[in-house]
Amino acid sequence: MDLETVKERAGPRQFAPKDDMPEEYRKAATRMIQFHANSEVMGGYLEKPFIRQAPSIDRKLAFSAKVQDEIGHAQLLYRAAESLGIKTRDEMLDELARGDGKFLNCFHYPMESWHEVPMIAFFVDGAAMHRQATLKNTSWTPYAHAMDKVCFEEGFHVKHGESILSELMNGSKATQEKTQAAFETWWPRIIQFFGPTNDKSVHNDFAQEVGLKTKSNDELRDTFLDTYVPKAEKYGLVVPEYPRIEYDEELDTYHVNEDDLNWDEFWTIAKNASDGSHEQINSRAKAQEAVEWVRESMHGWEGASGAETPQAAD
C-alpha cells in the first residue's frame, strides 16, 4: 500500500498486520507504541516503591494490583509494536535499558513521598486515560485492541488515585499543605504530559494524517484541563498562578499559556538527559539485569522443548 492510499483509507482500526503497510507508517507507529510501552514500564517502576510505603492494607493491595496492571500493559503494547515488524520486544527493552528508549516526561522525576502519589495515580493516569480513550480509534488494529484492555483496567487506577487524593485533602492541615506542595511541583509536568503545542510537535501531523492519532496535543490538553481543573479545586487544591490557565468563554474551554512552561527542561528530558532520567533509567536497567537469570532459564527451556513441538502444516 502506498502512503497516499494509507492517508485516504486512514480511520479507526483500518489497518492490520495482514496489510502491506509502507515503511513510513510502520516506523511512525512503532515509535509511538514503543514510547507508550516504555512509559508503562517506567510508570510502573516509579510507583513500585509505594506498595511498600502504602499507609494501609487496602491501599497496599490496590497499589500492588495497579503496578502489576501497568507492567501488563507494557507487555500488551510491546506485542502491538512488534506486530509492525520493525523491532523485536528484546530490542525495545534493551533500548530502554541503554537509555535510548523514550518515555513520558512525568516518569523522569523522582517521587519521594506518599503525598506525591495521587499526582501520578490520579492526574497523570487521568491524563493518560484521556489520551488512551481516543487511541481506541487508532488506525493500527493491534494497538486499538491493546487499548480496549488497557482502558478496561484503567478506570480503577484513576478512581483509586482520586480516592487517595480525597483522603489526603480531608486529612490534617499539615497533610493538606504537603499535598498542595506536591501538586504545585507536579502541575506543570502534568500539563506537559500532552507534549509541545501542535506547531512545535515534530510527529503530530503525520500521525494524524495516517490515523494513528485522532486528536492533537492541543485538543487533548484543553479537554483534560476542562475536566481536571475543577476536580483539583473540588478537593481544595489551589491551581498555581503559573503556568497561567485561561478560560476561553467563546470556546468554553481552558487553555494554558505555553510560554509559562519550562520547555528547556521538557526537551532535555525528551533526550533522556536530565538527572532524573539517568536515575530512573539506571534503576530500571539494574532491575532488568537482576532478573537476567529468569530470562536465561526461559530461553533454555524454550530451546529444549521447542524441538518437540509438532510442525504446523504449511
Next chain:
Amino acid sequence: MIWEVFRQDKPGAYHKHCGNVHAPDRELALQFAAVQHGRRMKTHSLWVVPHDEIGEIDADETSFGGTTDKTYRWATSYTDIEPAAPEVAESEAEQADVEKSLEADS
C-alpha cells in the same frame, strides 16, 4: 486434518472462534472456511489454525482466579468517588458488566 476457524465480522474487530473444517493443507482450509463459515455471516476476514497447534487448559486443571475477594481492584468498589471523566465512567461500566456476569454464574 482439523483446522479451527476464527471469523472477524468487520475491519478492526476481534477474530472470534466460529467452528472448524477438515482440510489437508492451509490453502484448502482457507477455501473451506470461506465457504462454510464466511458465506452467510457478515465476514471481513477469517483465520485458520491447525487444531493440534492449539493448547488448552481448563477449570478442572487449574484455578483461574476471580474466586477470592479482590474488590479493591474494581473501579466499582470506590463508591464515594464519582468518575472524573467520561472515559473513567466507560471503564467502570465495562467492569460492572463483567462483575454482573460473574455474579450470574456463581
